[in-house]
Amino acid sequence: MKQGSMFRKKTVPLLTMISPVTAWLILLIALPLLYMLVISFCGTDDSHNIVFRFTLKNYAKLFDPTILSIYSNSLIIALLTTVICILVAYPFAYIMASTTPFRKTLMMIFLMLPFWTNSVIRLYSWRTLLGVNGYINILLMKIGLIEAPIEMLFTRGAVVLGMVYTLLPFMVLPLLTVIDKLDGGLIEASGDLGAKPAQTFLHVTLPLTAPGIFAGSIMVFIPCLGYFFVSNLMGGGTSQLIGNVISRQFKEAFNWPYGAALAIMLILITLLIVKIYTKTGGSIDDLGVM
Amino acid sequence: MKKIIAFLLAVSLCLVFASCSKKSSDDGNAPKNAGELNVFVWTEYMPQSVFDAFTEETGIKVNVSTYSSNEDMLAKVKGSNEGIYDIVVPSDYMVKMMVQEGLLAEIDLSAIPNLKNIGESYLNQGFDPGNKYSVPYMGGLAGLVVSKAKAGADITSYEQIFDAKYSSSIVALDDFRAVIGMTAKSLGYSLNTTDDTELAAVEAKLAELKGNIKLLDSDSPKSAMLSGETAIGFMWNAEIAICLQESDDFYAVFPQEGCYLFLDSLAILKGAKNVDAATQFLNFILRPEISKLVSDEFPYLNPNTAAVALLPDSYKNNPASNIDPAVIANGEYVLDIGAEVEKYDGLWTKFVK
Numbered sequence: 001m002k003q004g005s006m007f008r009k010k011t012v013p014l015l016t017m018i019s020p021v022t023a024w025l026i027l028l029i030a031l032p033l034l035y036m037l038v039i040s041f042c043g044t045d046d047s048h049n050i051v052f053r054f055t056l057k058n059y060a061k062l063f064d065p066t067i068l069s070i071y072s073n074s075l076i077i078a079l080l081t082t083v084i085c086i087l088v089a090y091p092f093a094y095i096m097a098s099t100t101p102f103r104k105t106l107m108m109i110f111l112m113l114p115f116w117t118n119s120v121i122r123l124y125s126w127r128t129l130l131g132v133n134g135y136i137n138i139l140l141m142k143i144g145l146i147e148a149p150i151e152m153l154f155t156r157g158a159v160v161l162g163m164v165y166t167l168l169p170f171m172v173l174p175l176l177t178v179i180d181k182l183d184g185g186l187i188e189a190s191g192d193l194g195a196k197p198a199q200t201f202l203h204v205t206l207p208l209t210a211p212g213i214f215a216g217s218i219m220v221f222i223p224c225l226g227y228f229f230v231s232n233l234m235g236g237g238t239s240q241l242i243g244n245v246i247s248r249q250f251k252e253a254f255n256w257p258y259g260a261a262l263a264i265m266l267i268l269i270t271l272l273i274v275k276i277y278t279k280t281g282g283s284i285d286d287l288g289v290m
Numbered sequence: 291m292k293k294i295i296a297f298l299l300a301v302s303l304c305l306v307f308a309s310c311s312k313k314s315s316d317d318g319n320a321p322k323n324a325g326e327l328n329v330f331v332w333t334e335y336m337p338q339s340v341f342d343a344f345t346e347e348t349g350i351k352v353n354v355s356t357y358s359s360n361e362d363m364l365a366k367v368k369g370s371n372e373g374i375y376d377i378v379v380p381s382d383y384m385v386k387m388m389v390q391e392g393l394l395a396e397i398d399l400s401a402i403p404n405l406k407n408i409g410e411s412y413l414n415q416g417f418d419p420g421n422k423y424s425v426p427y428m429g430g431l432a433g434l435v436v437s438k439a440k441a442g443a444d445i446t447s448y449e450q451i452f453d454a455k456y457s458s459s460i461v462a463l464d465d466f467r468a469v470i471g472m473t474a475k476s477l478g479y480s481l482n483t484t485d486d487t488e489l490a491a492v493e494a495k496l497a498e499l500k501g502n503i504k505l506l507d508s509d510s511p512k513s514a515m516l517s518g519e520t521a522i523g524f525m526w527n528a529e530i531a532i533c534l535q536e537s538d539d540f541y542a543v544f545p546q547e548g549c550y551l552f553l554d555s556l557a558i559l560k561g562a563k564n565v566d567a568a569t570q571f572l573n574f575i576l577r578p579e580i581s582k583l584v585s586d587e588f589p590y591l592n593p594n595t596a597a598v599a600l601l602p603d604s605y606k607n608n609p610a611s612n613i614d615p616a617v618i619a620n621g622e623y624v625l626d627i628g629a630e631v632e633k634y635d636g637l638w639t640k641f642v643k
Contacts (some may be wrong), residue, residue, distance in 0.1 A: 154504055232464070236505025
């Protein structure tokens with residue numbers, strides 16, 4: 001009897017509260033992922049239909065030197081992007097945190113406003129800026145700095161620029177949160193005790209804001225691995241990322257099982273990175289914006 | 291107050307869902323009577339004026355749904371009940387795949403006298419011998435567009451664009467069958483080759499091409515040519531036609547080695563509810579004046595020679611729109627090569643890494 005009333009009082013309300021979310025998660029996230037996991041162990045027949053017979057050949061193909069070099073290329077680009085994002089976003093967030101509320105709001109608007117436009121369209125505008133006959137080259141030639149146009153577009157540098165541009169706000173926001181909470185008294189104390197500004201920064205400010213750097217890095221690094229449209233638009237598609245290979249398996253090569261295996265591998269890499277992040281003291285809650 | 295707002299939100303949410311579900315039933319799930327025809331066609335490919343003219347003449351209502359890739363269409367056709375769609379417009383290789391999967395119905399050609407309007411070189415193709423399952427709708431091919439100022443006026447073959455002097459100056463379609471196919475053609479092979487020694491030669495040749503490719507772009511390769519970013523472009527003829535319109539500096543090349551052709555065809559699905567109306571519709575589309583209506587709005591390569599005669603000079607005089615029949619006869623359609631496509635994917639992965 002007592003158990004029955006407990007069930008009515010606690011479990012039923014709990015179930016009604018969480019079941020829509022649970023159903024949502026199961027239907028839209030868990031089931032598709034499970035399906036991907038299953039087909040990644042399958043093959044295809046001559047009409048590209050999935051054949052449900054267990055095989056490991058999709059995973060064996062992951063260790064092809066070409067695929068490994070594409071994975072490492074993707075990781076290098078993601079790493080470069082993350083480092084540049086930190087270097088740009090840190091001073092930006094610091095200034096934002098220490099300025100007047102009005103200016104802070106203004107900076108926030110400028111940071112978020114571009115999000116109202118699709119990122120593909122914004123990348124196209126970079127193409128008109130960076131092209132051989134783009135505005136930057138025209139300007140540089142007009143003022144006589146260069147003789148012939150510089151090849152800026154369709155290089156690895158352009159891909160990194162595109163990534164940094166698209167993902168920078170994801171670094172600024174977590175940094176802003178931690179810098180905002182920074183206790184000014186600690187910095188003052190450090191100065192009073194004789195530390196030079198550089199020492200204060202290294203030994204006080206940086207350790208206190210490290211969680212923000214970690215959270216921001218995760219939020220830049222992981223999407224970077226999957227943003228294949230950036231490498232298409234800015235890199236000209238000739239130095240492709242792992243995301244390009246995956247999307248081709250589904251859209252052109254009709255090899256869903258192989259595409260699934262490539263994607264599972266990417267998920268594992270991502271999980272590993274998040275694991276390292278939590279092991280080193282990061283909190284999943286700080287990634288809430290994701 | 292909060293409760294009222296929550297209630298209003300809940301109600302509006304219900305309305306949103308209700309309107310969504312209604313819309314999806316309009317898309318083609320509602321029961322249809324005999325006087326309706328369900329056409330499933332590419333986006334931006336068949337103008338409303340054509341459907342209106344058909345309804346006006348026959349009284350048959352046309353319901354249109356659209357797709358943006360052959361694979362999308364195939365998935366939707368396989369995933370829905372028979373009779374949801376009557377007519378589809380698959381490309382060449384997809385016609386073959388759909389015939390193999392038993393999805394297409396045989397067409398009664400005696401009820402389609404207008405097939406005589408279609409040029410000889412578009413009929414009886416390898417993907418559908420005797421046009422048993424499909425009749426040509428619109429087509430095109432991939433060729434080269436070259437800037438005289440940047441690359442000279444003497445390019446006539448694929449072979450030439452592999453020359454190292456064109457380093458980083460080509461824009462090509464981001465399409466592995468098209469680029470690998472073009473490379474195979476430059477060596478004199480079929481663009482559907484699955485022979486391992488031939489593919490090894492293709493791989494070596496692709497390595498030569500790699501340095502010459504500045505970018506791969508399927509969405510709008512013409513922009514790279516028009517902005518002066520590249521000197522040579524490998525793209526669909528409709529894009530080349532626009533380049534030619536924009537500047538006299540460009541000329542089109544459809545190399546002797548043979549071009550990659552595509553032909554989108556009208557086909558009737560097995561289990562179509564209204565086969566008579568569908569057959570009638572096919573015959574209607576092949577009328578010269580109706581086919582002209584399509585070309586007026588969407589200037590692809592029109593295989594309907596009787597319709598081409600009606601088109602304005604801007605179409606007829608553009609060598610990339612009104613393509614020489616000899617080029618078509620010399621070209622090759624891409625075929626579905628089954629699991630062998632893995633070899634192509636492997637070559638491509640190495641090419642773009």
